[in-house]
Every structure is written in structure tokens, then in C-alpha cells.
Amino acid sequence: MKYHSTRGDGTSHGFAATLLAGLAPDGGLFVPERIEPLAASTRSDFVGADYATVARDIIARFAAPDIEPAAVAASVDRALSAFTHPAIAPHKQLDQDRWLLELFHGPTLAFKDYALQFVGELIEQQLKREGRHATVICATSGDTGAAAAAAFAGRENISVVVLHPAGRVSEVQRRQMTTLPHANVANFAIDGDFDDCQAMVKALFVDPEAAALNLTAVNSINWARITCQVAYYIWSSLRLGGGGPVNYIVPTGNFGNILAADVARRLGFPVGRLVLSSNDNDVLPRFFETGRMERRETRQTISPSMDIQVSSNFERALWFAAEGDTTAVTEWQRALTEDRAFDVDTETLGRLRERFSAVRCTEAEALEEMARTWRETGEMLCPHTATAAHAARTLDLEGPVVVAATAHPAKFPDASRKATGHEPPRPELLEAVMEAPERYRHHAADAGALRDLLLEETQA
Ligand SMILES: *Cc1c(COP(=O)(O)O)cnc(C)c1O
Numbered sequence: 001m002k003y004h005s006t007r008g009d010g011t012s013h014g015f016a017a018t019l020l021a022g023l024a025p026d027g028g029l030f031v032p033e034r035i036e037p038l039a040a041s042t043r044s045d046f047v048g049a050d051y052a053t054v055a056r057d058i059i060a061r062f063a064a065p066d067i068e069p070a071a072v073a074a075s076v077d078r079a080l081s082a083f084t085h086p087a088i089a090p091h092k093q094l095d096q097d098r099w100l101l102e103l104f105h106g107p108t109l110a111f112k113d114y115a116l117q118f119v120g121e122l123i124e125q126q127l128k129r130e131g132r133h134a135t136v137i138c139a140t141s142g143d144t145g146a147a148a149a150a151a152f153a154g155r156e157n158i159s160v161v162v163l164h165p166a167g168r169v170s171e172v173q174r175r176q177m178t179t180l181p182h183a184n185v186a187n188f189a190i191d192g193d194f195d196d197c198q199a200m201v202k203a204l205f206v207d208p209e210a211a212a213l214n215l216t217a218v219n220s221i222n223w224a225r226i227t228c229q230v231a232y233y234i235w236s237s238l239r240l241g242g243g244g245p246v247n248y249i250v251p252t253g254n255f256g257n258i259l260a261a262d263v264a265r266r267l268g269f270p271v272g273r274l275v276l277s278s279n280d281n282d283v284l285p286r287f288f289e290t291g292r293m294e295r296r297e298t299r300q301t302i303s304p305s306m307d308i309q310v311s312s313n314f315e316r317a318l319w320f321a322a323e324g325d326t327t328a329v330t331e332w333q334r335a336l337t338e339d340r341a342f343d344v345d346t347e348t349l350g351r352l353r354e355r356f357s358a359v360r361c362t363e364a365e366a367l368e369e370m371a372r373t374w375r376e377t378g379e380m381l382c383p384h385t386a387t388a389a390h391a392a393r394t395l396d397l398e399g400p401v402v403v404a405a406t407a408h409p410a411k412f413p414d415a416s417r418k419a420t421g422h423e424p425p426r427p428e429l430l431e432a433v434m435e436a437p438e439r440y441r442h443h444a445a446d447a448g449a450l451r452d453l454l455l456e457e458t459q460a
Contacts, residue, residue: 001062003030003223006319007333008326016066016126019119019224020134022217023205028329029315030223032062037268046269047238051088052080055231058267059118062227067122075121082107082117082150084429089114089232091240091402094377098392100385100405101236101248108176109408109427110305111257112147114232115225119218120151127157134214135454136160137204139197142169143305143407145187146176148218153182161454162187163197166442169304172411172430179436192445194307195298203447210451213458220256221312229260230267237270240400245272247397249388250404252276252284252358253306255313257404262317262355273397275357277387279303282360284311291349293332294341301363302383302415305407310336318344321351359395361387369393370419380409380416380424 002012007028013021018030037043046054056076060069080088085105092100106113127134136158138148145162152160162177166189169177178187190197204210205217218225237246248271250258258276265271278284279301287293295309315333321344322328328348335342344352361369369390370381381389385405392401409416409424416424426434443450 001064002033004033005029006031006315006326007330014066015063015224019122019126019222020216022219022222028326028333029221029313029319031316031319032223035263035266037266040268043268046234049235049238051231051235052076054235055080055118055228058231058234059227062224063122067126071125072122075125076118079117079121082113084427089235091236092379092405094373094379094389094403097399097401098389099240099400099402100379100389101232101402102405103232104382104405104408106147107150107429108143108146109411109429110143110147111229111404111406112143113150115228115256116144116147116151116218118228119222119224120155122224123152123216123218124155124158132214133157133159134216135458136216136218137163137201138217138219139163139194139201140169140177141165141194141304141307142173143411144219145169146173149177149180149185149187151218153180153185155184159184159186159458163190163200163443164188165193165197166191168193168300170412170414172413172433174440175433175436175438178438178440179433181436181439187440188443188450189440190443190445196445200445200447200450204451207447207451210455213451213454219312220254226256226260226263226313229257230263233261233264233271234267234269236402237264240402241270243270244399245270247273247275247399247401248404249275249277249391249395249401251303251306251384251388251406252278253308253311255284255311255317257406258356259313259316262320265355272399273357274355275359275388275391275395275397277391278358278360279306279366279387280360280362281307281309283309284314285358285360288349288353288356288358291346292341292343293336295336302366302412302418303387306384306387317352317356318348321348321355323351357395359391361390365390367415367419370416374420374422380420380422381405382407382409382412383415385409386419
């Protein structure tokens with residue numbers, strides 16, 4: 001498959017280039033040249049297939065011809081060995097029509113493992129083929145940093161550098177990032193907030209003096225991550241739908257997870273209505289109501305991985321809805337950066353509303369949902385998942401409704417205690433994390449100083 005930019009610099013790129021670069025050279029996001037429904041006979045081959053079969057096939061389609069199917073298959077099998085549930089992404093039935101899709105059986109107990117474990121394998125193999133070294137760098141508000149550190153720890157030809165805002169991630173989240181013993185993992189607690197960390201990463205990417213670090217971005221705009229996530233929507237929709245469409249409600253921040261569901265639907269799989277849920281940072285629900293995207297101040301909530309005002313993958317949804325009008329996409333993104341807002345035309349908004357709906361869930365509603373689900377079903381929900389479960393209860397959707405359970409509740413024990421009076425049982429994986437010594441350094445929110453430090457350590 002060939003890829004080009006949502007902002008239309010006119011060049012096309014292979015999968016390997018999108019894997020290692022993350023962002024297109026013109027600042028846009030990579031999108032496939034086309035996504036068409038698979039032939040019915042191909043799709044029926046997936047019915048009853050296990051997770052590994054679906055993942056191997058679908059990733060190989062997007063990675064061809066750069067990466068051989070056999071190499072993809074080997075990477076998928078190694079990645080899957082890090083997951084603890086035999087079904088990988090099991091369903092749990094809540095009541096007659098509502099289900100959870102548990103996406104927290106990877107090493108860091110959040111859905112990001114379902115992409116980053118695979119991307120870690122793919123990047124390591126690609127760097128070996130190209131005979132070079134790279135530094136994976138990411139800014140995190142919590143879950144991405146842990147998943148990236150776990151995905152790249154101990155790999156050849158790769159160093160990983162994670163920046164987190166000092167004092168603004170949960171203790172579990174911090175420990176997951178800082179207790180890995182591997183020499184190729186570095187973690188910095190930055191004096192600032194998540195936006196400061198993100199700004200440092202962006203500054204390093206355009207800094208010519210940082211070129212020797214060979215920086216690679218694995219934030220959620222990396223197309224390969226979306227590809228890996230398509231697998232669980234295909235697998236889930238075929239398991240639950242019995243041929244009919246399955247509706248999904250997805251707790252959303254950067255719009256990567258729900259976009260993967262839309263890709264599964266574009267490939268012809270039985271994905272029905274797609275509903276995104278947000279917390280009090282309701283920039284997307286407001287957009288779907290009015291057609292105006294307007295950034296406001298980010299509010300700190302009990303669901304920190306959704307505390308976002310700029311939903312970076314939404315650029316891809318806009319590109320699809322504007323039918324590939326790269327001039328319009330470029331202008332909207334410019335306005336969002338410079339004027340903090342943009343408005344779309346009614347046709348584009350109409351096409352987006354045909355594919356997605358958006359609902360907000362207040363903090364009080366999320367806590368109430370956590371309490372009620374626990375009372376009625378015995379299930380603890382993480383505070384992100386609760387926003388979607390709330391929507392599943394209140395919306396009137398036809399057919400099965402699946403709530404994407406994006407993190408294990410034990411990552412957020414304070415929220416569970418507040419909602420239910422109890423802490424969720426801690427999976428064995430976390431016991432070790434809570435005991436192990438931590439390793440991280442404090443650093444000022446100064447990209448130049450960090451670059452000098454990293455260069456010095458690379459040369460040493
Ligand atoms: C990252 C994350 C989200 C948001 O996912 P996006 O793909 O950014 O929309 C939701 N819930 C949890 C637990 C997360 O870690």
C-alpha cells in the first residue's frame with residue numbers, strides 16, 4: 001500500500017517510511033491511497049478466525065510490499081506472546097445487549113499495548129534491515145509512555161526516551177514507566193504539563209542539531225498503530241454480530257482508537273454505529289453539535305488519557321470527510337494552531353455525522369456509572385471506560401453495543417475507591433511494578449538542554 005499526506009505534498013511513501021517517520025514531511029498525517037471493502041470471500045475467511053490470524057492478515061495488507069507477510073506474521077506472533085489472556089481481547093457481557101471489549105490484557109494494562117507491542121516488533125525488524133539505530137521519543141500524559149517503554153525495552157538498535165509531566169501522572173502510571181531495568185529506556189519528569197512535554201518533542205524533531213539522534217515518533221498519529229488496532233474491531237464484530245452490524249462506543253482523546261473502527265468498517269466488516277465518548281474536555285462533542293472545532297483550556301479529570309483539546313487523528317477523519325481535499329484540511333489545521341478554532345462546511349459535517357456520533361460524560365456521571373456497573377454486574381470499570389458505558393446505557397442503539405474497555409481499573413484505584421468504596425484487585429503484573437525501584441531524572445522544560453544531554457549520552 002502507498003501512503004500520502006492529509007495536507008497533500010504530492011509525494012507517496014511506503015509503509016516502512018510511515019512506520020519510522022510518524023509524521024508526513026509537510027506536517028500532515030499519512031493516509032492510505034485507498035481503502036476499499038475486501039471481497040466477500042476474503043471477509044468470510046475471517047469468520048471464526050482467532051486474533052492472531054486476523055492481525056497477521058490485516059497488518060500484512062497495509063505493510064505490503066515493504067514488509068513480507070512472513071516477517072509480519074513473525075512480528076505478530078512475538079508481540080502476542082506478551083498478552084496474558086488466551087483470547088487477547090475478550091468480550092464480557094454486561095446485560096442483554098451490552099458488552100465490554102477488554103483491551104487491557106497487555107503488559108501495561110491499557111489498549112495502547114495492542115498497537116505498540118506490534119509496532120515495537122515491526123520497527124526493530126525494519127531498523128535491522130536498514131542497519132541503523134533510532135531513538136524513539138514520546139511525550140505522555142500516562143498510558144502511552146508506559147506502553148512505549150514496555151514495547152521498546154531491551155530491543156536492539158533502539159533507545160527509548162519518555163517525557164512525562166512531573167507530578168501529573170498517577171503513581172501506577174509513573175511506576176510502569178520508571179521501573180523497567182533495561183539500559184535502553186530513559187525517563188524524564190519534566191517541570192511542566194503535558195503540553196510542555198509535547199512541545200519539547202516537537203522542537204527536537206525540527207532541530208537540525210538533534211539529527212544525530214535519529215528520532216522516531218510513536219505517538220498516536222503513527223499510521224502503523226491504527227493498522228494494528230483495526231484487528232480487534234474485525235475480530236470483535238465478526239464474533240458478536242452473527243453477520244449483523246455491531247455498534248461500538250469508544251472513550252476518545254486523540255481519535256486513534258475509534259478511527260481504527262472506522263477503517264474496519266471501510267474494509268467491509270460489520271461495524272455499525274460508532275460513538276465517541278469524551279469527559280469534560282468535550283471539544284469533539286461540541287464540534288459534532290456545531291461544526292466548529294474550538295480549543296479551550298484542558299481540564300484535569302479522573303480520566304487523564306482523555307484530557308485533550310487537540311485530537312490529532314481527527315485530521316484523518318476530516319480528510320476522509322472532505323473527500324481528500326488537502327487544501328481544506330491544511331487550512332483547518334492552520335486555523336486550529338494559530339486561531340485555536342476552525343469551522344467546517346455543512347457537507348463535511350454531514351459526512352462526519354453519518355459515520356460518527358459524539359457524547360460527553362461529566363465526572364459525576366462517570367463516577368455514577370462506575371458505581372452502578374459495579375453494583376449491577378460486579379465489574380469495575382476504569383474511569384475512561386465509564387464514559388462509554390454511560391453512553392451505552394443512555395443511547396438507544398439497535399443491535400449489540402460494545403463498549404471499548406480501554407484500561408484496566410487497577411491503573412486508577414483512586415477513582416474506583418471514590419466511586420465504589422473499593423479498590424480493584426491488582427493484577428499480578430502490577431504487584432512487581434509497585435515494589436521495584438524507580439529510575440528517572442528530573443529535567444527542565446528545555447528542549448535544547450535535553451538534546452545536549454541525549455547527544456552526550458549517545459556518544460559516551
Ligand atoms: C489513550 C487512551 C484513550 C484515548 O484513546 P485515543 O485513541 O487517543 O482516542 C482512552 N482511554 C485510555 C485508557 C487511554 O489510554
